[in-house]
Amino acid sequence: MATVSELRVPLVTDGKTTADVTEDVCRPVENRPTIWWWIAFIPALAGLGMYLYAVGKTILTGIGLWGLNRTVDWGFDITNFVFWVGIGHAGTLISAILLIFRQKWRTSINRAAEAMTIFAVICAGLFPLIHMGRIWVGFWLFPYPNSRGPLWVNFRSPLLWDVFAISTYFIISLVFWYIGLVPDLATVRDRAKNKIRRFVYGVLSMGWNGSARTWARHEMTSMLLAGLAAPLVLSVHTVVSFDFATSVIPGWHTTIFPPYFVAGAVFSGFGMVLTLLIIARKTMALESYITIKHLENMAKVLIATGSMVGLAYGTEFFIAWYSGNPYEQFAFINRATGPYWWAYWIMISCNVISPQLLWFKSLRTSPVVLFILSIFVNIGMWFERFVIIVTSLHRDYIPSSWSYYTATSTEFQILIGSFGLFFTLFLLFIRFFPAVAMAEVKAVRSYAQKHPKEAPAKAKTRTKVAQTKGAAA
Amino acid sequence: MKARLVLGVFREEDALVRAVHAVRAAEVPIHDAFTPYPIHGLEEAMGLARSKLPWVTFAGGATGVTIALLGQWWTHSVDWPIEIGGKPFAAWPAYAPVAFESMVLLAGLSTAAALFVASRLWPKPRPRLVHPRRHARHLRPRARGARRELRSAARRAHPARRGRGRDQAGRRGMRRWLALAPLLVACNAGPDDPGVMYMPEMVVSTPYDAHDRNPILPNGMTLQAPPEGTVPQGFEPFHYALEEAELAAELANPIAPDEAAIARGRAQFETFCLVCHGARGDGDGPVVPPFPEPAVAPRRAPDDDARRAALPRDHARQGPDAAVRDAGPRGRSLAHRPLRPDAAGRRAGLGAACDARRGGGARRDGARCVGRSAGRGRARPRPGPARRRARAGRRDRARRRDRTRRRHRTCRRARAR
Numbered sequence: 001m002a003t004v005s006e007l008r009v010p011l012v013t014d015g016k017t018t019a020d021v022t023e024d025v026c027r028p029v030e031n032r033p034t035i036w037w038w039i040a041f042i043p044a045l046a047g048l049g050m051y052l053y054a055v056g057k058t059i060l061t062g063i064g065l066w067g068l069n070r071t072v073d074w075g076f077d078i079t080n081f082v083f084w085v086g087i088g089h090a091g092t093l094i095s096a097i098l099l100i101f102r103q104k105w106r107t108s109i110n111r112a113a114e115a116m117t118i119f120a121v122i123c124a125g126l127f128p129l130i131h132m133g134r135i136w137v138g139f140w141l142f143p144y145p146n147s148r149g150p151l152w153v154n155f156r157s158p159l160l161w162d163v164f165a166i167s168t169y170f171i172i173s174l175v176f177w178y179i180g181l182v183p184d185l186a187t188v189r190d191r192a193k194n195k196i197r198r199f200v201y202g203v204l205s206m207g208w209n210g211s212a213r214t215w216a217r218h219e220m221t222s223m224l225l226a227g228l229a230a231p232l233v234l235s236v237h238t239v240v241s242f243d244f245a246t247s248v249i250p251g252w253h254t255t256i257f258p259p260y261f262v263a264g265a266v267f268s269g270f271g272m273v274l275t276l277l278i279i280a281r282k283t284m285a286l287e288s289y290i291t292i293k294h295l296e297n298m299a300k301v302l303i304a305t306g307s308m309v310g311l312a313y314g315t316e317f318f319i320a321w322y323s324g325n326p327y328e329q330f331a332f333i334n335r336a337t338g339p340y341w342w343a344y345w346i347m348i349s350c351n352v353i354s355p356q357l358l359w360f361k362s363l364r365t366s367p368v369v370l371f372i373l374s375i376f377v378n379i380g381m382w383f384e385r386f387v388i389i390v391t392s393l394h395r396d397y398i399p400s401s402w403s404y405y406t407a408t409s410t411e412f413q414i415l416i417g418s419f420g421l422f423f424t425l426f427l428l429f430i431r432f433f434p435a436v437a438m439a440e441v442k443a444v445r446s447y448a449q450k451h452p453k454e455a456p457a458k459a460k461t462r463t464k465v466a467q468t469k470g471a472a473a
Numbered sequence: 474m475k476a477r478l479v480l481g482v483f484r485e486e487d488a489l490v491r492a493v494h495a496v497r498a499a500e501v502p503i504h505d506a507f508t509p510y511p512i513h514g515l516e517e518a519m520g521l522a523r524s525k526l527p528w529v530t531f532a533g534g535a536t537g538v539t540i541a542l543l544g545q546w547w548t549h550s551v552d553w554p555i556e557i558g559g560k561p562f563a564a565w566p567a568y569a570p571v572a573f574e575s576m577v578l579l580a581g582l583s584t585a586a587a588l589f590v591a592s593r594l595w596p597k598p599r600p601r602l603v604h605p606r607r608h609a610r611h612l613r614p615r616a617r618g619a620r621r622e623l624r625s626a627a628r629r630a631h632p633a634r635r636g637r638g639r640d641q642a643g644r645r646g647m648r649r650w651l652a653l654a655p656l657l658v659a660c661n662a663g664p665d666d667p668g669v670m671y672m673p674e675m676v677v678s679t680p681y682d683a684h685d686r687n688p689i690l691p692n693g694m695t696l697q698a699p700p701e702g703t704v705p706q707g708f709e710p711f712h713y714a715l716e717e718a719e720l721a722a723e724l725a726n727p728i729a730p731d732e733a734a735i736a737r738g739r740a741q742f743e744t745f746c747l748v749c750h751g752a753r754g755d756g757d758g759p760v761v762p763p764f765p766e767p768a769v770a771p772r773r774a775p776d777d778d779a780r781r782a783a784l785p786r787d788h789a790r791q792g793p794d795a796a797v798r799d800a801g802p803r804g805r806s807l808a809h810r811p812l813r814p815d816a817a818g819r820r821a822g823l824g825a826a827c828d829a830r831r832g833g834g835a836r837r838d839g840a841r842c843v844g845r846s847a848g849r850g851r852a853r854p855r856p857g858p859a860r861r862r863a864r865a866g867r868r869d870r871a872r873r874r875d876r877t878r879r880r881h882r883t884c885r886r887a888r889a890r
Binding site for chain 2: 143151154158165168202203204211212214221228232239438443
């Protein structure tokens with residue numbers, strides 16, 4: 001290891017060479033899974049089984065199995081939907097928005113974060129389908145010439161905008177992820193030892209040959225897709241918030257919802273990215289790639305978005321008072337002190353108070369503290385959606401129809417089971433696909449560390465300038 | 474043509490870029506460079522033109538917006554103008570989210586497709602010019618013509634791959650896609666053949682909507698007016714409960730008790746009532762021993778005296794006119810209760826009782842199984858043609874059939890005793 005920049009911490013530590021990157025990233029893909037992988041995978045698979053059981057029971061019996069009633073007609077189902085969509089947002093933020101801003105530290109986490117996005121959107125997208133009761137006619141959501149009239153969907157309804165936003169988000173995320181994956185799959189293909197692997201990874205990598213022209217187009221495509229995905233990710237949670245904001249329920253009918261939801265989504269997503277990556281770097285020995293620096297950067301995003309969410313909570317109360325609307329005031333006072341006060345205060349303590357601990361550098365550079373805090377953030381953001389949905393509904397305009405919603409065991413099974421689905425997909429992903437974007441990491445690896453003499457005269461980053469100077473000296 | 478090639482292998486990216494500059498300065502054309510990761514500055518060094526992919530993105534996005542906006546406008550303003558919440562049909566601001574999502578979707582998919590097409594990437598197990606270690610560590614620019622030479626080198630190294638030239642591989646890829654084509658063609662059924670149908674519950678049997686025009690029915694309407702005299706649901710014949718004296722004042726019998734009326738009433742009574750109630754109204758008609766309880770007998774007092782006491786004869790003779798209307802089917806004790814119109818059979822009994830006292834009058838529909846012919850034959854007059862068609866719903870028919878069967882069963886049992 002030659003020189004270390006005084007200005008910037010290297011993105012990849014321990015002086016890894018390109019060959020080291022390939023070896024380290026391909027190791028989990030090419031070897032038998034470790035005991036830690038099995039320890040994580042078996043409970044995840046059990047959770048998936050529970051999910052399939054509970055969802056199957058719901059589909060066969062009907063949503064009467066849930067605790068919904070006339071007053072509270074959205075409960076765990078829509079809470080889980082909004083929660084999982086929000087989780088997905090961090091992946092797109094890391095891969096698209098940080099790419100546009102040329103934040104090079106994103107390279108070692110973007111692959112896993114994008115995969116997380118796709119799996120979270122899968123989890124999310126299933127909930128509206130399940131909660132509609134007749135999942136087998138779910139395709140009626142899409143406008144297509146049909147023999148029912150043709151009966152068109154209502155394009156003026158935010159619920160339909162949701163259909164478009166979520167499905168577009170899923171497809172574009174999948175394409176973006178796959179295009180980034182192709183060069184790395186080609187590396188796995190070239191290293192493959194047996195015929196089946198060579199065939200499967202060969203087909204998946206589309207005959208990638210690393211030509212300079214292809215790389216130029218690939219870079220251009222990544223940039224274009226990032227440019228499309230960045231507004232897309234903002235639009236998705238904006239549209240989700242329209243489901244609520246365009247209604248006339250006090251507590252939902254708020255213009256603050258789009259930015260508030262997007263900030264919350266990024267907050268919860270980064271919480272989940274931290275949870276996943278802290279596990280992944282430990283169990284897959286990726287500490288040199290997913291460094292403390294990465295964790296710290298994500299912790300800073302958590303403080304920023306957590307504070308934005310806290311500001312939004314305060315703004316809601318302020319506007320309720322300032323508007324002079326008694327229904328609005330009641331909705332918010334009831335939210336904090338009514339029958340669901342416990343949910344509200346779990347939300348406040350997890351989302352607003354706990355991230356403030358990250359102002360301390362010693363805390364935000366400690367993986368253990370970050371892991372615990374990220375779990376708190378996940379819990380808090382789930383409760384935020386629960387609070388918004390259920391407390392706004394359970395006491396509506398007519399006091400005679402006020403009620404209390406308690407989830408049934410089926411709903412709890414579906415909620416816990418959806419985590420099983422998510423983790424099963426994620427663990428299969430880190431088992432069969434390179435979890436770190438090798439090509440991108442190689443491109444930002446501090447080359448001059450190992451070969452100071454061949455360092456470029458025209459350095460692109462300050463890091464390299466510093467290293468060159470160090471080498472010259 | 475035999476091409477000369479110069480093949481260079483470089484360990485580091487800067488050496489590669491420097492070499493490319495040097496080769497270009499010497500005006501030797503460079504065929505391609507293969508690298509394991511994108512090297513910034515290499516495209517410029519090789520003099521590659523800027524990619525035209527952004528134009529594809531633009532075209533895709535513009536198509537998406539146009540299709541989405543026109544499609545939404547067309548469905549809501551032309552094909553299916555339905556008013557929702559007083560909003561205009563052409564609600565352009567509400568069309569924005571879907572238009573935006575469609576733009577992103579088509580722009581993204583067309584960009585990705587263009588990348589694969591332009592770079593000639595498609596699902597194939599082996600890349601062209603594979604070298605097992607290229608993607609791991611080595612960087613190499615290649616002069617034009619190097620490809621063939623490399624390929625023959627690769628053939629020597631891997632005899633199994635012999636004879637798989639690029640053109641052949643290309644044709645194989647083409648054939649693979651062509652093999653998929655029949656699957657897509659199979660989706661294209663004719664106008665009279667829907668092909669594969671999923672859940673055609675709303676396709677195969679399309680009922681007319683209640684307010685639709687209906688070409689089958691004579692007046693062209695699906696929802697038919699109910700026949701005249703239909704008793705509306707929830708109708709109460711007596712919307713009040715009065716004492717007998719008050720009833721007498723309010724509901725006086727308009728038919729004068731002359732000889733002719735009494736004769737008509739007698740005829741009605743002998744036709745419909747006598748079989749149970751007996752010639753003198755004692756409840757000893759011909760069917761009474763096998764028929765469990767005459768309709769007039771109160772169920773809580775089965776003994777003869779009580780039964781006789783409950784018969785409407787004395788009541789009918791002595792009481793007010795109105796009392797008779799209720800006395801028939803349920804016994805006198807219930808007379809002041811309003812009668813529900815749901816039990817057709819009871820209404821029939823009421824009608825008969827009334828008519829008998831009035832000495833005639835219109836017959837009413839209902840269960841006359843007992844009264845007419847001791848349980849033989851259909852108890853229902855044939856309805857008019859319009860009404861018959863209006864009643865053609867399968868569920869109604871089944872319900873009527875069940876009712877008739879039940880009634881006949883009762884009568885059969887009665888006969889059997």
